[in-house]
Every structure is written in structure tokens, then in C-alpha cells.
Amino acid sequence: MHADVIVIGAGIVGAACANALAQAGRSVLVLDARIGGATGAGMGHLVVMDDNPAELALSSHSTAHWRALAPRMSEDCAYSACGTLWIAANEEEMDEAERKQQRLRAHGIESRLLDGVALARAEPALRNGLAGALEVPGDGILYAPNAARWLLAQGGDSVRVEHERVDAIEEDGTLQLADGSRRTASQIVLANGIEATALCPELPIRPKKGHLLITDRYPGTVHHQLVELGYVTSAHHSDGDSVAFNVQPRPTGQLLIGSSRQFDTTDSAVEAPMLARMLQRTLEYLPGLADLTAVRSWTGMRAATPDGLPLLGKHPWREKLWLAVGHEGLGVTTAPGSAYLLAALMNGTEPEFDAAPYAPRSLAAEKCA
Amino acid sequence: MSGQTSLHIDGRLVRVKAGTSVAAALRVADSMGVARTSISGQPRAPFCGMGVCQECRVRVDGRRMLACQTVCAEGMQVETTA
Numbered sequence: 147m148h149a150d151v152i153v154i155g156a157g158i159v160g161a162a163c164a165n166a167l168a169q170a171g172r173s174v175l176v177l178d179a180r181i182g183g184a185t186g187a188g189m190g191h192l193v194v195m196d197d198n199p200a201e202l203a204l205s206s207h208s209t210a211h212w213r214a215l216a217p218r219m220s221e222d223c224a225y226s227a228c229g230t231l232w233i234a235a236n237e238e239e240m241d242e243a244e245r246k247q248q249r250l251r252a253h254g255i256e257s258r259l260l261d262g263v264a265l266a267r268a269e270p271a272l273r274n275g276l277a278g279a280l281e282v283p284g285d286g287i288l289y290a291p292n293a294a295r296w297l298l299a300q301g302g303d304s305v306r307v308e309h310e311r312v313d314a315i316e317e318d319g320t321l322q323l324a325d326g327s328r329r330t331a332s333q334i335v336l337a338n339g340i341e342a343t344a345l346c347p348e349l350p351i352r353p354k355k356g357h358l359l360i361t362d363r364y365p366g367t368v369h370h371q372l373v374e375l376g377y378v379t380s381a382h383h384s385d386g387d388s389v390a391f392n393v394q395p396r397p398t399g400q401l402l403i404g405s406s407r408q409f410d411t412t413d414s415a416v417e418a419p420m421l422a423r424m425l426q427r428t429l430e431y432l433p434g435l436a437d438l439t440a441v442r443s444w445t446g447m448r449a450a451t452p453d454g455l456p457l458l459g460k461h462p463w464r465e466k467l468w469l470a471v472g473h474e475g476l477g478v479t480t481a482p483g484s485a486y487l488l489a490a491l492m493n494g495t496e497p498e499f500d501a502a503p504y505a506p507r508s509l510a511a512e513k514c515a
Numbered sequence: 516m517s518g519q520t521s522l523h524i525d526g527r528l529v530r531v532k533a534g535t536s537v538a539a540a541l542r543v544a545d546s547m548g549v550a551r552t553s554i555s556g557q558p559r560a561p562f563c564g565m566g567v568c569q570e571c572r573v574r575v576d577g578r579r580m581l582a583c584q585t586v587c588a589e590g591m592q593v594e595t596t597a
């Protein structure tokens with residue numbers, strides 16, 4: 147029954163943390179309430195993001211880690227090395243594609259600029275007249291719920307999973323479970339995404355709702371994950387609703403279509419006006435999509451922090467508690483890097499990249515206030 | 516609602532009562548009523564009968580349709596393997 151570490155949450159981040167800690171020789175107990183969260187609701191895009199150096203460091207470390215794991219992963223993880231095409235609708239966005247390429251190149255990440263003709267050849271389903279794209283071939287996709295299970299299974303006997311809800315974290319780090327029992331370990335990792343604020347109300351995490359829709363199988367329609375370059379501007383508004391063109395070719399031939407962002411709602415219902423806005427945006431890039439059949443749409447909640455970076459590190463005042471939360475829409479991508487960083491910090495070793503930008507922030511101030 | 520409608524299911528001529536759904540016609544053509552095959556190769560048949568479960572997707576005259584929400588029409592070509 148003894149565990150060195152307890153991880154709360156068996157989503158992609160919790161599973162990656164359990165895996166990394168087991169590899170470091172720890173025995174790990176994972177507690178999961180089976181509520182389901184962003185891991186099951188998202189797209190499973192493994193993408194290098196470069197809004198700031200910290201995001202670039204974490205996402206590039208992570209995508210490299212996923213690529214290294216991919217040959218070993220079980221088939222049902224549905225890993226596909228499809229790459230990303232960042233679509234430039236006009237010359238201004240093409241300039242942005244070039245700046246993006248420079249940022250990626252400075253970080254040693256391969257990418258390739260496509261002009262309008264090359265883009266049309268690469269993705270004939272896109273509308274005519276687009277300016278071009280930046281292709282990032284190292285990006286990929288996977289099916290995150292199965293990848294999370296696979297990561298847990300890789301821990302072998304060192305990782306044990308119990309399905310029980312944690313009701314409270316006491317002052318001394320003891321966990322109170324819903325069945326009335328208690329669990330304790332010398333280190334606790336909070337990795338339960340949007341549910342984290344129920345246990346730690348002081349965390350600066352807000353839900354950011356997203357809609358997704360998936361079509362029937364149309365193999366060969368789209369070859370890369372397609373994202374509009376305008377995504378960066380629309381995705382990072384801290385307030386207000388937004389949509390962006392983002393389509394992913396699943397290995398089944400289905401097309402997974404995003405994306406939308408809404409703050410200040412926890413209602414998981416699919417909202418027809420928001421879905422319509424999102425699909426309208428998609429049709430501006432993929433007009434032929436209007437003739438395809440959708441089979442399902444759903445929503446999910448991203449756990450958003452004010453600055454868009456996850457909280458990775460020791461909780462400033464809660465005893466034994468470590469945080470791996472607030473990954474917003476990038477948790478599947480950054481799970482391996484987050485887990486690597488957190489395990490290094492928990493073991494007192496020096497990580498390969500600077501942990502400071504992700505250190506739990508704006509909590510200490512609230513405690514003093 | 517008198518009379519019959521003739522359609523093709525995977526190239527096989529099937530005659531049903533006018534007004535019959537394609538989902539029902541699948542049962543006439545094949546006792547299992549298989550509509551499609553899953554990615555893992557399992558046969559799938561109409562389940563909910565009301566357009567929710569999406570298990571009865573077939574190609575009707577070249578377009579993906581739900582068999583349970585489609586009424587058979589004269590000369591219709593239904594494909595379950597496409």
C-alpha cells in the first residue's frame with residue numbers, strides 16, 4: 147500500500163508524471179475520480195508553440211519526447227506524424243510565417259515555407275488564393291486517452307491506479323478521499339486540470355470552453371494538421387469568445403474540427419451558435435467540408451492560467467504538494483516535458499531547461515493578502 | 516403507402532414496401548442488417564433508430580447518410596462497404 151508519491155489525476159499530465167516518477171525509481175499511487183477532463187475532450191495535437199521562449203522550450207522538448215516514444219506506443223494511441231501546416235491567408239500572415247520560421251530555426255526546429263502553389267499541391271482541399279504556409283514536420287497527433295493509459299501501464303508495478311475522488315488536501319498533506327479513507331505520501335502531485343481549483347481554490351485557473359466536431363471517414367481529404375496563422379491572435383485573447391480554423395486528419399480518415407474559446411462558462415452543453423461560428427470559419431478555408439457528414443460534436447474545458455503557462459513546481463505553502471496544472475489547450479503536447487521538469491524538481495536534479503517560468507506564481511501574494 | 520420500392524444494396528436488388536427506411540431495408544437484404552464496418556473490422560448495425568448513435572452510416576447514391584433517417588427511393592444505390 148505504500149507509495150513514495152501520490153499523483154491526483156490520471157489524465158495525460160498525471161499519467162506522464164506517474165511515468166516519469168516511476169522511471170526515477172519511485173513507487174507511485176495515482177488517484178483518479180473518473181470525472182474525465184481535457185485529455186478526453188481535446189484534439190491530441192502535438193505541436194511546437196512559440197508565443198514565448200518558455201512555451202517554446204516546453205513544447206519543443208515535449209514533442210521531441212513524443213517522437214522518441216512513438217515507435218514503442220501501442221497502436222491504439224493512434225500516433226501519426228502528420229506535421230502541422232500553419233496557413234497564411236494573406237501576405238501579412240505570410241510575413242508572420244517567416245518570423246515564425248526564424249523563431250523555430252533559432253531553437254533548432256525544422257520547418258519549411260510553402261508558397262501558395264506548393265500549399266495547394268500539399269492540401270488540394272483548401273480554398274484557392276491562400277498565400278502559403280509554414281510546415282512543421284516534427285509535429286504530430288495522437289489519441290490522448292489511450293496514450294495516458296499507455297503511459298501509466300509503462301510504469302509497471304511502480305504505478306498503481308485507484309479510482310477514487312480526493313475530497314480535501316489537509317494542512318499536513320494528508321488526502322481525504324470520498325470513501326472516507328485517507329492517503330498520504332511524502333510528495334503529492336496535483337495534476338487534475340480544471341478540477342484542481344476544487345482542492346486548491348487559490349490556483350489562478352479559469353475554465354476556457356472549447357467545441358469540437360468530428361466527421362465521418364473521408365480518408366485523404368486532408369494530410370496535415372491545419373491551423374490558421376491567425377490562430378495565435380484569436381486563441382490568446384484573455385476574454386471574449388473566439389474561433390479559429392483548425393482541422394486534424396485522424397488516422398481513421400475522420401476530420402476533427404476546432405476550435406473555439408469561451409471564458410466564464412462551465413456549462414458543457416454544445417452551443418449551436420458557437421458551433422456554427424466555428425464551422426463557418428472552417429468553411430472559409432475548406433469549402434468542400436459543407437458536403438461532408440458530421441457524426442458528433444462535444445465540448446471540453448481547458449484549464450487556463452493568466453499568462454498561458456502551466457504551473458509546474460512546489461506549491462508555495464501547502465506541505466508536500468507539487469503542481470502540474472494549468473496546461474490550457476497544450477496539455478497533451480506538453481505532458482512529457484511537464485512531467486520531466488516536475489520529476490527533476492522533485493528529485494532535486496537540474497533540468498535541461500529553466501524551470502523558473504513555470505514556477506507556481508501569483509499564489510504567494512494571495513496568501514499574504 | 517401502397518406499392519413497392521426497389522433499390523440496390525451493395526449491388527443486390529432489394530424490394531421493400533414503399534416508405535421503408537434504409538435501415539429496415541438493410542435487414543431485408545441481410546438478416547444482420549449490417550450498415551458498416553468499424554475501423555477494427557467489426558460489423559455495425561443500426562442501433563438507436565433515431566439518428567443519434569451514428570452506427571448506421573451508409574453511402575446512398577454517393578453521399579454519406581444515416582440509414583435510419585433515410586427513406587428508400589426507387590432505384591437508390593446503397594453501399595455499406597464504401
